[in-house]
Amino acid sequence: MYFMCVCVVALSLVPVARAQTGTALLVEVTAGDAVIAGAGVTAAGTTVRTDAKGFVRIPVVPGSIDVLVVKEGFAPASTTVTVAQGQEQKVLVELSPAEIEEAVTVSATRTNTRLDDQPMRVEVLVREEIEEKMLMTPGDIVMMLNEMGGMRVQATSPSLGAASVRVQGMKGRYTRFLSDGLPLFGDVGGLGLLQIPPMDLGQVEVIKGTASSLYGAGAMGGVVNLISRRPGETAERELMLNRSSRGATDAILWYSTPLRSGWSLSFLGGGHWQDQADVDDDNWSDLPGYSRGVVRPRLFWNNGTGGSLFLTAGATIEERTGGTLDGEVLGATGAPYREALDTARWDAGALWQTLWGGRYVASARAAFARTSHAHTFGEIVEDDRHTTGFGELAVRGSAGAHTWVLGAALEHDRYESQRLSRFDRAFTIPGVFAQDDVVVADWLSLSASARFDQHSEYGSFFSPRVAALFRSSRWTSRISAGTGFFGPSALTEETEAAGLTRLVIPRPLVAERGSSLSMDVSRTQGALSYTATLFASRVEDPIHVDRSAGLVLTNLGEATTNIGAELLATLRHEPFAVTANYTFVRSRESDDGARLESPLTPRHSAGLVGMWEREDVGRVGVEVYYTGKQRLEQNPYATGSEPYVIVGLLVERQLGRLRVFVNGENLTGVRQSNWHPLLRPTRAPDGRWTVDAWAPLDGRTVNGGIRLRL
DSSP states (O other), X not given: OOOOOOOOOOOTTOOOSSSOOSSEEEEEEEETTEEOTTOEEEETTEEEEOOTTSEEEEEOOSEEEEEEEEOTTBOXXXXXXXXXXXXXXXXXXXXXXXXXXXXXXOOTTSSOOBGGGOSSOOEEEEHHHHHHHHTTOTTOSHHHHHTSTTEEEEEEETTTTEEEEEETTOOGGGEEEEETTBOTTSSOHHHHGGGOOSTTEEEEEEEESXXXXXXXXXXXXXXXXXEEOOOOSSOEEEEEEEEETTSEEEEEEEEEEEOSTTEEEEEEEEEEEEOOBOSSSSSBOSBOEEEEEEEEEEEEEEOSSSOEEEEEEEEEXXXXXXXXXXXXXXXXXXXXXXXXXXXXXXEEEEEEEEEETTTEEEEEEEEEEEEEEEEEETTEEEEEEEEEEEEEEEXXXXXXXXXXXXXXXXXXXXXXXXSOGGGOEEEEEEEEEEEEXXXXXXXXXXXXXXXXXXXXXXXXXEEEEEEEEEEOSSEEEEEEEEEEEEOOOSOOHHHHHHOSTTEEOOSOOOOEEEEEEEEXXXXXXXXXXXXXXXXXXXXXXXXXXXXXXXXXXXEOSSOEEEEEEEEEEEEEETTEEEEEEEEEEEEEEEETTEXXXXXXXXXXXXXXXXXXXXXXXXXXXXXXXXXXOOBOOSOSSOSBOOOEEEEEEEXXXXXXXXXXXXXXXXXXXXXXXXXXXXXXSSOOTTSOSBOOOOSOSSOSEEEEEEXXXX
């Protein structure tokens, strides 16, 4: 292990060889016997690079001066020097090579600290795990999220394949999605998850539970932060082609390269196609057809002395069709019924960061997104446009054992319907936030954060959160509690599936208010590590959609509650890795004065994944997932679902620059139509012809393809 050594030699009253006068620092940077040219030296708010001989001269005012030296490949070094009036102080700073360790750093909590040092629990998927899921569904992140413990990707529109992410039993609208800390996706909605390819992701960070103190109104249930792949020291080009037995085709290109003067570039381009598929021969599409194109360039800059800039832009164009197959009709009406959704989405974002005064990190973020939809629900057409804007300024610093963040943010959310203007909205939400993480002792770290938001429609909200990390030699434990809010609108999981035409809001809505608590204990014993988590959440004034007589949207008078537990165990012994997880969730809500289980929320779910992987050879993986019973509503065939087990098998072989893969998904052939039909005998009051999806609709699927490094 390398250790950083900073040696300060103060030579007062020694004249400089060059004819220069005044108060200044003369800094020499070395590493062993070698001088270090091009190192960034920051002092008195000024950053200058060392010359070819490793020297730099910085004029300063008399007094105590903090000095920071940064050079790529070396550990940062800092010291404090006292400079007298009219004197030139010589400082020798010796750098040592950066320590190489397998430590994961997370950014979702704003302090950019190591995962193991976070008082707030953050779950992370690293690139290797993302690649495994990418081979299963190259065109979207649904599989990647659905197989994380405590998270469930719930189908919201069987006709078009829409889905939302439920974290620990909470509704999908409470989960906020970020890209590199930016809300580029706006309100992700049910189809947004199906339009995000994972090929350019380097890491996924998940905060479960209320995170409004960090990210405002949209994070009452949790945060999913998608971190992009960073370009390496050499250019990378990768092409992926995939074909599924159910008619899906994916072609994706990833390119990255370093440029000059600290700049680098990455680009993702993809085409995705799916044929309409009627698996159970009822003339209805169990898999909707679609054609989608995605492009996303990213530009990176880093000056090596604390300054960085990140720029990104993206575009997604998709045409999606469901309902009856071409030339077919509904048995109940003798007429065709078509559902369709055309999407055009554009977004752009920027993140700038600089070292300020040698000790503070100042940052600015901005994002803009616009999504246009053209919906077709049989005889009804609904077109809309959704625009979001975001800006944030923040400062991060440290003082002793404290790492703090102060900031202000402004969000704007506008929804416009061409035909149903009564549901138009324009929310503006300014907010200020603060966070303080403190290391109290080797065994105890604390974190406190709070945010004040002024919602233009629903008023003022104060959202605090506290967390604690306890550590011993083998055990770690975290406790976290927080509150948050969500500003409701007409857009819910139910209206996305059925449209807004039949929606009635009989009285003004009020904001939903949430609170959550979680406790976990983890231990590592050699190759084995395991974690047990208890969690609970409560939502006051929850939004409820009554589907029994159309679509009626109101606030319930009684709270929705969730309690549960998660168990996670991982065994790693090269080249093998085994992961097991189990989740228990009891989610309850009120319906006509009675307390019932929340629909489509299984109490029990579990997963077991085994992987053999050897570098430059390939990988073989086996997975088994269990989903327990779920309460069903507005289903004429049953009030509860059946439990089911899904088995998958993945094989990938590397042959030089070429990788060949085959993946078998749902090899047990589970299909909802094995128990009950997807189509209803008559049209539902909300206009839908299908029941809710509570199990896979496509049955057994095999996909395969190649990955080629160019």
